Ligand code: GDP
């Protein structure tokens with residue numbers, strides 16, 4: 417499996433200090449095979465691998481992760497970025513009804529999805545109407561009616577006994593009906609063939625022209641694998657769509673189709689369907705899908721933990737130094753960066769009795785500000801960082817120029833640092849830890 421492959425390849429990297437070109441190439445080769453096994457379409461795999469190589473080569477070597485973990489992290493981040501891209505909500509019309517048209521191959525799960533969407537919309541206070549425009553198969557209409565009953569929403573269908581009926585006409589009349597009966601969303605179920613079919617594609621396009629959908633959702637079975645690309649392209653060119661719904665994710669498909677469809681059409685994946693019941697339906701989560709395609713959920717959790725532990729360790733070291741009065745500006749910066757990353761300040765400062773006052777030092781420090789502080793500190797010589805007392809007026813001017821900030825900001829940083837240091841030493845004295853003067857009450 418993908419997981420085994422990556423794990424064994426990445427095992428070879430373990431223990432090496434840096435990602436060499438040879439490492440990256442070897443890893444990329446294995447990831448390529450692995451993605452193909454997950455049923456990602458070949459051209460998509462090629463493009464993706466090129467992206468990964470590019471990023472891995474430019475990546476700074478992480479201190480928190482070993483090279484193996486770092487490659488997986490990059491692959492995962494790229495996957496999430498591609499799958500998520502511009503995640504967005506369902507487009508609702510300013511003037512009701514909102515028209516949602518479903519398109520896709522036969523068996524992809526359109527009719528089932530109609531019921532799921534109706535249930536989901538109803539929960540959000542909408543009053544959907546289902547429309548039966550699949551008049552190809554004898555019991556397609558009945559199937560939609562059953563689904564509608566289960567969801568507790570009405571279904572608009574051609575009257576029985578009137579022959580096959582014209583789906584375009586049904587669609588048009590359904591819109592009129594929705595206005596009359598005040599349905600604010602209309603879900604149009606359409607026919608699909610097992611393969612891409614000119615005639616049905618034209619029929620779908622005619623329905624589209626008649627109802628002017630606010631959303632056309634391309635419904636695609638996650639098990640479709642390599643065919644995802646050609647099918648998606650055919651529907652994109654034949655009908656056009658604004659979003660994708662991935663179905664049958666409860667099966668054992670790795671979900672490579674998600675990556676293929678997203679990469680090739682650029683349209684967002686809005687929903688995921690994972691079962692036959694009406695409730696087996698959710699918004700699409702790019703991170704979950706990336707984990708599934710990679711098949712390395714455990715590894716990803718480990719990476720996250722390793723990074724957090726590393727932050728924690730740095731913060732603890734900085735905090736220990738604070739108490740002894742040995743703190744340098746670099747420690748000060750580390751401390752602030754770590755606190756930022758770790759979220760609630762209390763997590764870290766809880767380690768220092770009474771250190772909640774440190775909050776004042778960090779209040780109003782946003783990411784942008786932190787970037788500037790970092791630039792200032794990087795603009796100092798090692799000697800200045802270690803012993804900020806030596807930073808006199810002319811040094812301040814030089815540092816400000818070098819890091820592109822005002823002298824006032826350099827002053828501000830240095831003052832903040834001395835205040836924090838003084839405060840920590842006082843506390844260390846009061847609580848009797850570290851080597852501060854006084855050593856306890
Ligand atoms: P349509 O031809 O596109 O309308 O597809 P249907 O809605 O009739 O679905 C075809 C088959 O797939 C039916 O047996 C559904 O119960 C089943 N199905 C649809 N969505 C899912 C899903 O998410 N998971 C599973 N396991 N089965 C599904």
Ligand code: MG
Nearest residue numbers: 526527550556
């Ligand atoms: Mg159907």
